[in-house]
Amino acid sequence: MTDRTNKKEEIIQGVAASPGVAHGEVFVIHQRDLEIPVLELESTFIPREIERFERTLVETRKEIMRVRNEVAERLGEGEAKIFDAHLLVLEDTALIDETIRQVQDTHYNVEHCYAEVAQRYIEVFAALDDEYIKERMTDIRDVTRRVLQNLLGQSAQNLYELTSERVVASEDVSPSDAAQLEGSKVIAVVTDAGSRTSHAVIMARSLKIPAVVGLHDITKRLASGDYVLVDGYDGTVIINPGEETLFRYGRLKQERLNIQKAFEKSSLMPAKTQDGVTFKVCGNIGGPEECGAVLANGGEGVGLYRTESLFIGADKFPTEEEQYQAYRRTVEAIQPHPIVIRTLDLGGDKMVSSLNYTQDEENPFMGFRAIRFCLEHTDIFKDQLRAILRASAFGDVSIMYPMISSVEELIQANRVLEEAKEELRHRHAAFDENVRVGSMIEIPGAALVADLLAEHCDFFSVGTNDLIQYLLAVDRVNDRIAHLYQPNHPAVIRTLSQLMAVARKKNIPVGVCGEMAADPIYVPLLFGLGADTISVAPTSLPEIKYLLRRMNFKEAQALAKKVAGLTDPEAIFMALSAFYAQNMGDLFKDEE
Incomplete structure (x- = not known):
């Protein structure tokens, strides 16, 4: 030391x-920096060099999958999905083909060729005005280094x-x-x-x-x-x-621990405000193994079950039966509480590279993804819908479509759902005939036609992460402009306010499941605006429930009205922060 x-x-x-x-x-x-040797090979050694490269890619894939599975077991599917992006980089056919071509053309060793090709990709991507590409730079560098270390026989x-x-x-x-x-x-x-x-x-x-x-x-x-x-x-x-x-x-650390204990004490109590209004707070999950954390932290159900973990990194699409077994386990694990299962949201940053449905797009987040993918591949969509419907026989299940941008898409999705129901009836398979259907509101266009969407669904769920990014044209994971990602922007507040007003008029429940819902600063605002439910990572539940039990709902409504009239993001944030501080001032007051 x-x-x-x-x-x-x-x-x-x-x-x-x-x-x-x-x-x-x-x-x-x-x-x-790795020391990459430059060796010129004789022609007869080229096939062997390419074979060594392909063997290393297979070994690296097994390595990444092992890390992914370990992370999934320890931390859950949400964190494990990080390594699905690594598999996409590893299996990029353009990168692989160009490396092989360079080995064949130059007769240099594969380490040198792969490093050169990868570096060209990194430099080109870094110069592009494409934030989706830029946010993947860490993944590209990490995978490239892993492959090179394996080629060189070096340990990480x-x-x-x-x-x-x-x-x-x-x-x-x-x-x-x-x-x-x-x-x-x-x-x-x-x-x-x-x-x-x-x-x-x-x-x-x-x-x-x-x-x-x-x-x-x-x-x-x-x-x-x-x-x-x-x-x-x-x-x-x-x-x-x-x-x-x-x-x-040392004193601060102990105070924080005491605060956390206060949160945990409140977590298993009802989310009931001081003036007697009860709200539902649920958890977001990626698989049945995460239901325990939701219940342990006081969650009253699952407001968002991300089903992509069954698909990403797989060698083939899971069958209806495989999906049914996973959904049934999850539904039974969360009983007697309700669960909202989101249909497949492939695309954007969640594409299946090992299947024949990957395609290059200039802007994947606004491209062929989510419900657009499902409506074009109805065989895959129906497999999932039938699996979810069959699981609905074992608990309170709702189905939610992601990335809805128009009434036509919602109608089409419902039509496929009805076909799936009819096929199950023909099989005499049990399911909930009255299963509820919801539309995610994560595109500004969907928020603007919410009154029309309300005619064809039973509830809305606001995905604030995408909604804010699309609304403000700001990518929150881009360091250069992350400061412009503002949940407290007047445009965001007005959009949410108008959406919830429409929902009240149409008698449609509204849930919120993005990061905005997980930030206690914004929770009173969301409920004050008219949200009925929020769904967050299980670890965020205790503090939120503690806050809800201390605040007054009428005051939250007054806060929402005040904030809706403000035009300065900083003033909005100060008002929200003041409300939070006012209600969380005495953290050690005994709960009744």
Whole structure:
């Protein structure tokens, strides 16, 4: 450990990414450049070199799948999907074909050719004005490095080898490194780059490891063995913290733990406001194994079951029977509570590369995805609908269509649903004849025609992540413009207000299932505007239920009315923050 005697305390401000407080010695990860040999081969060795490349790709795929399965088992399907994107990069036919072609044309070794081709891709993508491509740069670099290490016979850095608890400092922790966080001795993470939505941060939050990102040059300021304190609540890193600082943060850490205990105590109580209004708070899941976390954190059902985990990374589409078994297990696991199952949302950042339905698109998020994919491939869609319908015989199930942009799409989807029902009747298979059908509102156009959509569905579910991105033309995971992603933008508030007014008029329940619903600052606003239900990650449920039990619904309605009249995003945020602080002031008051 570095001698801290008489060393000056230094405070660096970054972006709070994962809550918590930790202090200890630093382990700095410097991502060294791989030394790639350049070897000219004789013609007779070229087929063998290509065979070595293809064998390495197969080995790398098994490696990624192993990591994916380990993460799914430890953290759940939501975090494991990170590695589905890695499989897409690994299996990119253009990258593979161009590498093989370069080996054949130049007679150079495959490591050299693959590194050159991959670097060209990275440079071209970095220069494109396409944020979907740019947000995948970490994945491309991570996969490229993994393939090259396997070709070179080198082992990757292993965080499991840490012999004592350390704060890991890195330029940007890769998904492969992040997958090692659990089971290692990492007590906090600090990075030069990164964002609150980076893969490493997502995993750190799931593991309750404090993280601060966006520190710019923290890896240059620190050396392995230095001593730091990490405040993941406020985004502060303190180098060489003094005894007074350590004492102060020790008290803060205990206060935060006490607050968390208060939240957990409230989690299994009804989400009932001080003036007697009860709301439903549910959990988002990616598979049956996550139902336990929903119930343990006080969830009153599942408001969003993402079904893509059954499809992504598979060698073939799952059969109706395979899907039915998964849906039935999930429905039975959450009983007696309701569950909303979202139909397939492939496309955008969730494409099945190993199947013959992948196609290149300039803007996948606005392209051939979700309900558009399903309506073109009705055989796949019907398999899923029949599976969900059969599972509805075992509990309270609703079906929800993603990415609806028009009344015609909703009518078409319902028509396919009716065909699926008729086929099950013909088989004498049991299902809920009155299963409810909902439309996701995540496209501004859908919000504008909500009154027309209401004639053909039983409920709305607002996907705020996509709705805000499409509404403001801002990609929240792009570091350069992430500050423009504002749930407190007047356009967002007005859109939600108008949508919920239409829903009230049409007597259509409204749920909200995006990140906006998981932020306690916005929860009173959403319910004040007219939301009936919110659905969030299970870990977010305790604080939200605590807040709902302390607030007054009429005051939340007054807050919504006030905010709807404001035009400055900062003023909106200040009003929401003040309401939150007012209702959460005495966190240790005993719950009745």
